[in-house]
Amino acid sequence: MKQLFIIRHGETDNNKQHIIQGRSLDASINELGQLQAEAIRDALEPYDLHKIVASGLRRTHETAQPLASQRKLDIHKYPELDEINFGVLEGKVFTEIKDEVMEVHEKWKSGNVDYAPEHGESPRETYARANAKVEEVLESSTGESIVFMIHGRLTRILLSEWLGYGLKNMHKIEHQNGAINHLTWHDGKFKAVELNKTDHLMELV
Template identity: 45%
Template sequence: MSHIRLFIARHGETDYNRNGLLQGRGIDAPLNETGQSQARHLAEYLSSYESTSVVSSSLRRAWETASFYEEKTDLTLQKNNDLDEMDFGDFEGIAMTEIAKELDDFQNGWRKGDISLRIPGGESPKEVFERADAAARSYISEADSQTVMLFIHGRLIRILLSEWLGYGLKNMHRIEHRNCGVNHLIFKNGKFEPVYLNKTDHLELVNID
């Protein structure tokens, strides 16, 4: 089987990111000024690779980030709500410092292997992986030796890459991510191989307050 090149980028900064508020599937925030600048630099970097499809979640911060890249191509952005961020339920929009203990309890449960543990009103890591993995693989299967650009979310990147790279969902905390960081994978013979993870040097010139 021929290989497929997959680039997975996290969206640019929003005010929720800047202010330390938990931002999941239930928050549809736009990019702030820094996030727009990050997205421009990301698009400039990714435009050196010729791709055949550009895909994002249905959330504004992701598709806004993707749109900067889309403008540099003749491709049409495809939005898919199965690639939306994890739903953090009752914790959405709350300062992470205010719910630090509760978050630690859930993350400790996940690290112990309880990947079906669900935040009240939200999703479990297992549920998120199942919906997003199926969606991502649908684009990969259509690519046929080409290049796919995915613009998604931080926790979702952790969930997908931890499984795809063989760490397991309980080790998703090992996956690092930054706004508009890039992960480059090769999909070949049914397996994902990392070329690089969380690349951010294209963001060095971004003016961050």
Template identity: 35%
Template sequence: MTSKKIYIVRHGETEYNKLGLVQGCGIDAGLNDLGRKQARAFHQHFKDFPFDKIYTSKLKRTHQSVWSFIEDGISWQQLEGLNEISWGVKEGRIITEEDDRQYYTMIEGWKKGQLHLKVEKGESPLEVQTRQQIAWKYIMSNPYEQNVLICMHGRAIRILLSWLIGHDLSQMDQFEHQNLCLYLLHYEKGNYSIEKRNDVTHLQHLNNLADTVSDSFISGN
């Protein structure tokens, strides 16, 4: 395998995103009305593109975001390794000021390289990276899948992009994201390059681009 194009999108908006509730991998929320519009807009923009395979996490917000492509007959596979980070005991909750303080403390620790830190009963970035690497090895094992569409989650995307392009996970917050944004990667001869970052060109006709990333638990759902 010498070359591959990888289209990585974050799922569309859910009601949890809209209401400021923490999701993570333990909350299996579906798309809300805006999220479904975002999914339709993405499909309309790329419906004629020859994707060879679709990979999603196990969570239905990712399935629903690319469902029109699946209905078009493109082969689809769910991989648990693409799931969002677990936010542990914080999942399903409205964020309090105390939660935000704890989150900022943890994020500052991550930025200093303390990547073992995690929410109670949750996952650390290092644990997410470990399961992602297993899933990614599988995704990259088929040389006939030249154009791949992957739908996953905000914090998981930040972690994935960091280690794929050789950055330390402490730098992951450089990879901003919005609901149904696109990161386009080019793989060639063992190296990855990013050709598009947080691209929402396909959503420009929608009135409300929801969930522009911010620094809180809800920014990585």
């Protein structure tokens, strides 16, 4: 059995300003994001970690760095774990394109999880690339406990499928910057231990 910690990266200024980042905006974490990264490191203190995995985007690397430095572990970076590609919506302020974004979300909620924004990816496509990489990492890793530092929408996509909600219900998966999801993986099946753990972030708000 393996333990996974699926963690959303720390805050960026784009998060703060409600700008859709997706896959093309490679922003750094901000001051609060750095504090969240340090809080994640401290929250994982009780666990014997064997590997740290991140996406190809810097906001995940930077969030993982305090933990990696403390544990003297490398950060393994995989673009397959990048955030969903929101296509033409990326770089735009949510409030300015709210109707367009809500239309996309309503399509997904209705079960049309093959729908993708123009020049973007669908949830099903995103799940396929990311899940394949996660399973590859799990199967090839000798260590039992692995941290995956990834993204908000990707977390919803993966957890909704792994835990049996289905992609159309991914909106029910709660998450915030710096939240920790603890799962186990055994015989190809995922089980939740603790979801959306945020108590380590309370003093930062």
